[in-house]
Amino acid sequence: DRFVTPMPELPDRSEAIAKYTAPPPSPLMAAVAEGHAEGRYGLGRPATPDEIAAWDVNVMPDGRGLPPGSGSVEDGEVLFADNCAVCHGDFAEGVDRWPPLAGGIGTLTEERPHKTVGSYWPYLSTAWDYVHRSMPFGAAQTLSPDEVYAIVAYILYSNDLVDSDFVLSDENFLDVEMPNANGFIVDDRPETEYPLFRREPCMSGCKDGPVEVTMRAVVLDVTPEQAEARQARETQAATGDEAGAVEAPAAAEETALQEAAVEAPSGAQPETGGVVIDPALAAAGEKVFRKCQSCHQVGEGAKNRSGPHLSGIVGRPVAAAEGFRYSAEMKAMGEAGEVWTPERLARFLADPKGDVKGTKMSFRGLNKPEDIAAVIAYLAQFQ
Amino acid sequence: EGDPLILEVQEWASGLGDGVDAVPYGMPIRFESDVIRRHVEWLTADPRSSVNFTPIHALDGTITPQGCAFERHHSGAIELSKQDYRLMINGLVERPLVFTYWDLERFPRENHVYFCECAANTGMEWKGAQLNGAQFTHGMIHNMEYTGVPLRILLEEAGVKPEGSWIYVEGHDASSNGRSIPMEKALDDVLVAFKANGEALRKEHGYPVRLVVPGWEGNMWVKWLRRVEVTDGPVESREETSKYTDLLANGIARKWTWVMDAKSVITSPSPQSPILHGPGPLVITGLAWSGHGAITRVDVSLDGGVSWQQARLAQPGQPKALTRFYLEIDWDGSEMFLQSRAMDETGYVQPTKDELRAIRGTNSIYHNNGIQTWWVKPNGEAENVEVS
Known part of the structure; x- marks a missing residue:
C-alpha cells in the first residue's frame, strides 16, 4: 500500500513532445497514400529531382555521373598546394602518416609496396568521386567540379601519367589509362582457400614438438603504455591482510585533475599570456575550434600534426613550434620578431592566405569577428 | 582471528549508499576504469580518421556494451539528430523515396545478434607478432543485438527495377564511406538498424541509423546511413578499390573480399x-x-x-x-x-x-x-x- 500514492503533478512536456514528433506531412505525402492503397506500406514520400541531384553524386567507372567541366594540371598545381599539400605534400608524396598519392609504380610485389593513385588505383573515376565528395579533409564538398578536374589532373601529372600541359575533362576522362587497371581479381577464396581449410582438424601429433618461439611482440615494443591497467590489476591481485579497498589508479585521478585545471576555476585566473578570458566566449570558441582540429592540437600533450600544436599560441613568437616545417614566409615573420598577439592572430584568422601569402594552412578563414574572438579566447586558456 | 573485512563492520555495511537517480544513466563503477577502448597512436595520422579497439581481454559473455565497442571513423563521429535525419532510396527503382527517422519506425522490425569485425582486425600481425594484447590484435570487433528494418522491405517499398543488380550505400558524414553491395545480399539479411543492445545507437556507432551487413567486413556497415542507390554495377568507390582490397604476393589484389572467415x-x-x-x-x-x-x-x-x-x-x-x-x-x-x-x-x-x-x-x-x-x-x- 505504501506505493499507492497520488501521482505527482507532471511537468509541462509540450516542448519535449514537439521534439519527438515527426514534422507535419508535406504536400508530397499525397502520393504516399496512393502507395498504401497498392498494398505497400505507403511510408516515406517521393524524392524530388533536385534532392536526388543534391545527393546522388557518385561517378561510375564508365564515367556516368561526371558533371561537364575541365581543369588543367597548371591550375591543379595551385589548387593542390592550397587545399591538399598540407597532408599529401606539395608533390603528392604524403606528409607524416597521411597517404601519398603519387609514386610507387612497380612496387606492388616489394616487401613494402607503395600504394598510390598511380601505382594501385584501378579507376580514375574513384579519384574524381572521392576528391569531389570527401576532400579536403575537414572541408568536404567545397570544391567546384572544375577544381576537382584540375586537382585530379595534377595528381595524374604527379604520377607521370600526363604531361604538364594536360587538361582533364568529362570528354577525355576515359582516355586516361590507369597503370594498375588490370591488377585486381574477384575474391577467389572459394577456389584457392576453402577447399584446403574445410578439413578434419588434427588433434594430436600435429607438428614435431616441442615448438619454439620464432617471433615476439615485445621485441618491437609498439604497444601503447598501459601502466594504469597494470597498476589496477596488481592492486586487485594483492592478497593477504594488508589488502585495502581497491582505489582508482593514481594515474587516472591525475588525468582527471589536469582536465579539471583546464576548466579555469572561478576565482583563480589562470596564466593566459596577458589576456583576460571571458569563460562564455572561450566556451563558444571551443566549438569554433572544431574547424581547426583536423590539423591542430592544443592542450596537455599536444603535438604537431599537419599543423603546428597551438599550446601557448597566444603570445608565442611566430613559427616557434619545435619540429614543425613552416613555410618560408612564416619563418621570415618569426625571424623578424613577430609575435602571435590576439590582434595579429585575428588578422591571420580572418584571411590566412591574404595575410600570409604562402602559408601552408589551407583553411579559408573565419568570416565572423565573433568567431575569431571566441577561438582566440579558447586558445588563450592553453598556456 | 580472521579477515578484517569479515571481522570488522565495514563502512558500506553500516552507512548508506547512493540514492536512486544519483546517476540517471549509469557508467561502470570506478574500479573498472581500465576497461576502455584504446587506440594505437602511431597507426593513423589523425583521430578523426582512425580506429580504436574493444577491451575484449576484460569482457566476458558475447554482447559488447556500446560504450566500449571499437570505433572506426573516416571523417569523425558526427552528431545527427532524428529530426535532421533523412534516408533516400533512389536509382533503378520505380519510386525514389525519402524516409524520415519516424517513417522507419513504422515498418516491421527484427532483432538479431551479429558481430561486426573490421577487415583490418589483426592486420598489423601479417609480418609477425607486433602488438602485445588481445585488445590490440583482435579488438576491432564488437557483437550487439540490433533492432531494425530489413533493407529488403525498404527496397520493395521503392520497387527495384529488373536491371537493378547492386546497391550503393553511403553515410551522412563527410567521408560518406560509400560501398557497393550485390542485390542478393541486400535482399537477404541486411538490416537498417536504429537500436543496439536495446537502446539507441551511440553517436560513434552511427546514431540514429546504421546499416548492418551480417558476416561481412565492418567497413560496409555504413553509419549515419543517408542513401541507398540501386545500380546496375559496383561504383568502385575509394573504400572498395584503394582500401579494403587485399594485395597478394604476386602484386595482384583481391577485390570484393566481403565475408569474414572463421x-x-x-x-x-x-x-x-x-x-x-x-x-x-x-x-x-x-x-x-x-x-x-x-x-x-x-x-x-x-x-x-x-x-x-x-x-x-x-x-x-x-x-x-x-x-x-x-x-x-x-x-x-x-x-x-x-x-x-x-x-x-x-x-x-x-x-x-x-x-x-x-x-x-x-x-x-x-x-x-x-x-x-x-x-x-x-x-x-x-x-x-x-x-x-
Missing part, C-alpha cells in the same frame, strides 16, 4: 589479462566467430598446436555472431603456448598464420584470421608470439 582468439589469459593466482584451477576463455554462419566447435592447444582438445561452448553457436568458449584446466604452473582454433558450420577450420601467408604473402593488410599464440610464462604473464 576466426577465434583466447581473451584470457592473454598479455593484458595474465594469470595472477598461481597454479591450480584456471579458466581459459575466448571468442569465436564466422561470417559464413554458426560456430560449431572450438579447439584449444596448450602446446602451440602440437595437440588439441575441444573447448566448451557457453551457448550453441549463433549465425554470424560471437560465440564464447571455455576450457577449464588444472594449471601446473609450467609455460604454455595457448592457441584456439574455430570451426564453422561449413566445415571450415581456422588456418594458421603461416598457411595464410603461403597463399597470400604478407601485404594483404586485411582478413588475417590465422591462429593466435599467447606464450604464458610460469609467472603467469603472457606475450604475443609466433611459434615454429
Whole structure:
C-alpha cells in the first residue's frame, strides 16, 4: 500500500513532445497514400529531382555521373598546394602518416609496396568521386567540379601519367589509362582457400614438438603504455591482510585533475599570456575550434600534426613550434620578431592566405569577428 | 582471528549508499576504469580518421556494451539528430523515396545478434607478432543485438527495377564511406538498424541509423546511413578499390573480399589479462566467430598446436555472431603456448598464420584470421608470439 500514492503533478512536456514528433506531412505525402492503397506500406514520400541531384553524386567507372567541366594540371598545381599539400605534400608524396598519392609504380610485389593513385588505383573515376565528395579533409564538398578536374589532373601529372600541359575533362576522362587497371581479381577464396581449410582438424601429433618461439611482440615494443591497467590489476591481485579497498589508479585521478585545471576555476585566473578570458566566449570558441582540429592540437600533450600544436599560441613568437616545417614566409615573420598577439592572430584568422601569402594552412578563414574572438579566447586558456 | 573485512563492520555495511537517480544513466563503477577502448597512436595520422579497439581481454559473455565497442571513423563521429535525419532510396527503382527517422519506425522490425569485425582486425600481425594484447590484435570487433528494418522491405517499398543488380550505400558524414553491395545480399539479411543492445545507437556507432551487413567486413556497415542507390554495377568507390582490397604476393589484389572467415582468439589469459593466482584451477576463455554462419566447435592447444582438445561452448553457436568458449584446466604452473582454433558450420577450420601467408604473402593488410599464440610464462604473464 505504501506505493499507492497520488501521482505527482507532471511537468509541462509540450516542448519535449514537439521534439519527438515527426514534422507535419508535406504536400508530397499525397502520393504516399496512393502507395498504401497498392498494398505497400505507403511510408516515406517521393524524392524530388533536385534532392536526388543534391545527393546522388557518385561517378561510375564508365564515367556516368561526371558533371561537364575541365581543369588543367597548371591550375591543379595551385589548387593542390592550397587545399591538399598540407597532408599529401606539395608533390603528392604524403606528409607524416597521411597517404601519398603519387609514386610507387612497380612496387606492388616489394616487401613494402607503395600504394598510390598511380601505382594501385584501378579507376580514375574513384579519384574524381572521392576528391569531389570527401576532400579536403575537414572541408568536404567545397570544391567546384572544375577544381576537382584540375586537382585530379595534377595528381595524374604527379604520377607521370600526363604531361604538364594536360587538361582533364568529362570528354577525355576515359582516355586516361590507369597503370594498375588490370591488377585486381574477384575474391577467389572459394577456389584457392576453402577447399584446403574445410578439413578434419588434427588433434594430436600435429607438428614435431616441442615448438619454439620464432617471433615476439615485445621485441618491437609498439604497444601503447598501459601502466594504469597494470597498476589496477596488481592492486586487485594483492592478497593477504594488508589488502585495502581497491582505489582508482593514481594515474587516472591525475588525468582527471589536469582536465579539471583546464576548466579555469572561478576565482583563480589562470596564466593566459596577458589576456583576460571571458569563460562564455572561450566556451563558444571551443566549438569554433572544431574547424581547426583536423590539423591542430592544443592542450596537455599536444603535438604537431599537419599543423603546428597551438599550446601557448597566444603570445608565442611566430613559427616557434619545435619540429614543425613552416613555410618560408612564416619563418621570415618569426625571424623578424613577430609575435602571435590576439590582434595579429585575428588578422591571420580572418584571411590566412591574404595575410600570409604562402602559408601552408589551407583553411579559408573565419568570416565572423565573433568567431575569431571566441577561438582566440579558447586558445588563450592553453598556456 | 580472521579477515578484517569479515571481522570488522565495514563502512558500506553500516552507512548508506547512493540514492536512486544519483546517476540517471549509469557508467561502470570506478574500479573498472581500465576497461576502455584504446587506440594505437602511431597507426593513423589523425583521430578523426582512425580506429580504436574493444577491451575484449576484460569482457566476458558475447554482447559488447556500446560504450566500449571499437570505433572506426573516416571523417569523425558526427552528431545527427532524428529530426535532421533523412534516408533516400533512389536509382533503378520505380519510386525514389525519402524516409524520415519516424517513417522507419513504422515498418516491421527484427532483432538479431551479429558481430561486426573490421577487415583490418589483426592486420598489423601479417609480418609477425607486433602488438602485445588481445585488445590490440583482435579488438576491432564488437557483437550487439540490433533492432531494425530489413533493407529488403525498404527496397520493395521503392520497387527495384529488373536491371537493378547492386546497391550503393553511403553515410551522412563527410567521408560518406560509400560501398557497393550485390542485390542478393541486400535482399537477404541486411538490416537498417536504429537500436543496439536495446537502446539507441551511440553517436560513434552511427546514431540514429546504421546499416548492418551480417558476416561481412565492418567497413560496409555504413553509419549515419543517408542513401541507398540501386545500380546496375559496383561504383568502385575509394573504400572498395584503394582500401579494403587485399594485395597478394604476386602484386595482384583481391577485390570484393566481403565475408569474414572463421576466426577465434583466447581473451584470457592473454598479455593484458595474465594469470595472477598461481597454479591450480584456471579458466581459459575466448571468442569465436564466422561470417559464413554458426560456430560449431572450438579447439584449444596448450602446446602451440602440437595437440588439441575441444573447448566448451557457453551457448550453441549463433549465425554470424560471437560465440564464447571455455576450457577449464588444472594449471601446473609450467609455460604454455595457448592457441584456439574455430570451426564453422561449413566445415571450415581456422588456418594458421603461416598457411595464410603461403597463399597470400604478407601485404594483404586485411582478413588475417590465422591462429593466435599467447606464450604464458610460469609467472603467469603472457606475450604475443609466433611459434615454429
